[in-house]
Amino acid sequence: MALATLILAAGKGTRMKSDLPKVLHPVAHAPMVHHVMAAAQSLEADRRILVTGHMAEAVTAAGLAFDPACEVVHQAQQLGTGHAVDQARTALQDFNGTVLVLYGDNPLFRPETLANLVAQLDRVDVAILGFDAADPARYGRLVMDGDALHEIVEFKDATEDQRAITLCNSGVMAASAKTLFALLSKVENKNASGEYYLTDVVAHARAEGLSATAVICPEEETLGVDNRPALARAEAIYQSRRRTTLLEDGVTMQAPDTVHLAFDTVIEPGATVEPYVVFGPGAVVSAGACVRAFSHVEGAHVGAGAVVGPYARLRPGSTIGPDAKVGNFVETKNATLAEGAKVNHLSYVGDAAIGARANLGAGTITCNYDGVFKHRTDVGADAFIGSNTMLVAPVTVGAGALTASGSVITSDVPADALAVARGKQMNKPGFAKKLMDRLRAAKVAKRKEQ
Numbered sequence: 001m002a003l004a005t006l007i008l009a010a011g012k013g014t015r016m017k018s019d020l021p022k023v024l025h026p027v028a029h030a031p032m033v034h035h036v037m038a039a040a041q042s043l044e045a046d047r048r049i050l051v052t053g054h055m056a057e058a059v060t061a062a063g064l065a066f067d068p069a070c071e072v073v074h075q076a077q078q079l080g081t082g083h084a085v086d087q088a089r090t091a092l093q094d095f096n097g098t099v100l101v102l103y104g105d106n107p108l109f110r111p112e113t114l115a116n117l118v119a120q121l122d123r124v125d126v127a128i129l130g131f132d133a134a135d136p137a138r139y140g141r142l143v144m145d146g147d148a149l150h151e152i153v154e155f156k157d158a159t160e161d162q163r164a165i166t167l168c169n170s171g172v173m174a175a176s177a178k179t180l181f182a183l184l185s186k187v188e189n190k191n192a193s194g195e196y197y198l199t200d201v202v203a204h205a206r207a208e209g210l211s212a213t214a215v216i217c218p219e220e221e222t223l224g225v226d227n228r229p230a231l232a233r234a235e236a237i238y239q240s241r242r243r244t245t246l247l248e249d250g251v252t253m254q255a256p257d258t259v260h261l262a263f264d265t266v267i268e269p270g271a272t273v274e275p276y277v278v279f280g281p282g283a284v285v286s287a288g289a290c291v292r293a294f295s296h297v298e299g300a301h302v303g304a305g306a307v308v309g310p311y312a313r314l315r316p317g318s319t320i321g322p323d324a325k326v327g328n329f330v331e332t333k334n335a336t337l338a339e340g341a342k343v344n345h346l347s348y349v350g351d352a353a354i355g356a357r358a359n360l361g362a363g364t365i366t367c368n369y370d371g372v373f374k375h376r377t378d379v380g381a382d383a384f385i386g387s388n389t390m391l392v393a394p395v396t397v398g399a400g401a402l403t404a405s406g407s408v409i410t411s412d413v414p415a416d417a418l419a420v421a422r423g424k425q426m427n428k429p430g431f432a433k434k435l436m437d438r439l440r441a442a443k444v445a446k447r448k449e450q
Contacts, residue, residue: 002047002097003118004177005040008084009033009063009104010053010075015227021055022226023104024062027234028242029281030263032225033059034066035107035238038263040100041067042111043118047095049088050104053078059104080195081171082187085180092177099180101173101198105225107234109172113217118174125179125210126202128152129172131219139168140199142214149212152199156192167214169199170222179210262298274310282316289320300332303339321356334374335366338381350374352391355381355399363388380415 013022023033033050040048050063053075060072073087085101092099098121100114113129120127128149130142138155141162152169153162175183183201191197202212225231242265243256250269253259258275265279270287277291280298285291289302292309299316302308305323312326317334320326324337327344335349338356343349345362351374352366358379366377367390377391380399385391390408397403398415407421 001121001176002095003043003045003100004047004049004092004095004097005043005045005100005102006049006051006085006088007033007036007040007102007104008051008081009059010051010056010078010084011105012054012078013105013226016231017228021059023059025225025231027107027225027231028238028261028263031062032107032234033062033104034263036102036104036109037063037066037070039109039111039114040102043100043115045100046097047071047092049073049091051075051084051087053084080189080193081198082184082196082200085198086184086196089181089184092181095177097177098174099177101171101180103171103224106170106172106222107225108221108223108237109217110221113215113221114172117172117215120213120215121174121176123211124213125175126183126205126212127174128202128212128214129170129222130167130214130216131170131222132216133166133168133219136163136166136168140171141165142167142169144214147213149202149214150206151203154191154193154197154199167216168222170217171198171224172222173198173201175201175205179205183208277309283314286322315350349377351393352377352379354379355383357381358383358385360385361387361389361405365390367392 009023011022016022024031027035048067048070050070050072052059052072056074063070071091073091075084075087098118100118117127117129133139140152140154141158142152143150183204186204187196187200189196205212220237223234225234239261242261243259246267247253247256251267252272255275259273260278262279262281264281265283267285268287271285272290274293276294278296282299283297284301286302286304288305290307291297295309295312297314300314300318302320303322306320308320308326311328313331315333318332319336321337321339323340325342325344329346330343331348333350335352337354340357341354343360347360347364350366351368358381364385368374375393377393378396380397382400383397384402386403386405388406389403392410395409395412397413400416401413402418403409404420407419409419409421413419
């Protein structure tokens with residue numbers, strides 16, 4: 001049967017204490033709503049609908065950036081979850097399939113959990129995702145009769161006996177579009193909050209003689225993020241999951257709890273990641289590569305057998321070729337290092353192409369910015385750049401060329417040539433002692449004046 005996912009992302013999230021819409025707060029460098037949309041995509045949903053409300057333009061832009069094929073409907077007034085779902089009635093009026101209702105602030109649901117929920121519709125009319133809460137707090141309670149779900153009672157409306165139930169509602173629901181919207185038509189707002197509860201669908205389904213059940217998942221999957229402590233918990237859970245998956249897939253991490261991953265980080269089996277490495281968005285590490293301790297990698301590709309760090313920073317646009325080396329306190333940006341190239345110490349390489357087996361000595365800097373424009377530096381294969389060389393772009397150093405240490409290279413260097421661009425050394429005998437004696441005398445005189 002066809003599947004439509006409906007992601008509710010209209011809330012403001014007052015308790016986040018932020019001008020940013022709640023669903024756009026990041027987990028692993030990606031807005032929470034992107035995590036939910038990724039789960040929807042994994043189910044190969046035929047229709048993907050995003051319900052916006054607070055700061056709709058920003059939420060819409062984020063949604064379309066992740067999934068240009070998603071449809072957007074607007075909830076002008078936030079009158080409850082049932083009202084939010086009902087905003088998609090027109091969009092889905094001709095849809096003959098299943099609707100899965102998700103929430104933009106629940107970033108931790110596993111695709112297999114959601115697939116299991118949808119599969120229950122082969123035997124029941126309505127399926128709810130629930131969890132056994134360690135602390136039920138103010139969650140809605142699932143009132144079960146064996147395998148059948150009798151009703152969902154919101155905490156505000158629950159009796160003392162119902163509040164003692166620990167099986168709670170995640171809010172995630174699956175039903176056919178026809179059933180869902182027919183039941184929503186019966187939902188009223190006669191409750192403590194004056195809102196239209198999506199949860200009331202279950203009671204109306206039972207009243208109509210329809211069947212309902214609950215699928216139970218681990219509590220951590222259901223975490224709804226509505227404040228900063230919850231956001232931190234979501235981050236910790238996500239990171240732990242991803243690290244475990246990488247380890248099981250064959251990535252070596254000596255201290256996995258110290259490695260921070262982005263939503264889209266790719267690390268191939270056989271790679272090694274040392275302690276305290278941070279991956280920003282767009283990082284790819286190939287098999288056999290090693291990212292050493294205290295490095296930061298974002299928007300960069302580390303090739304097979306390459307070694308990065310320790311204390312290296314790879315910025316967006318960096319491509320580190322096979323068996324290349326980027327050493328301690330080296331920063332790269334929009335730069336390509338070909339196979340076997342080396343930048344081992346205290347260097348900045350930006351807007352540059354470094355040829356195969358070229359070696360950039362300590363303190364090498366590509367001076368790529370003139371205050372207005374960026375300029376390119378090209379270093380040929382097997383070139384050797386002496387320590388403390390400034391390469392003032394645009395400039396090309398030919399294959400096999402060499403620059404003398406301390407040079408400021410402002411013109412192209414032909415292949416196999418030696419470039420020396422520094423002032424001639426002058427030695428003045430005895431001058432250092434005379435200068436220091438004069439300075440020390442001046443210091444003594446100043447102290448006497450005070």
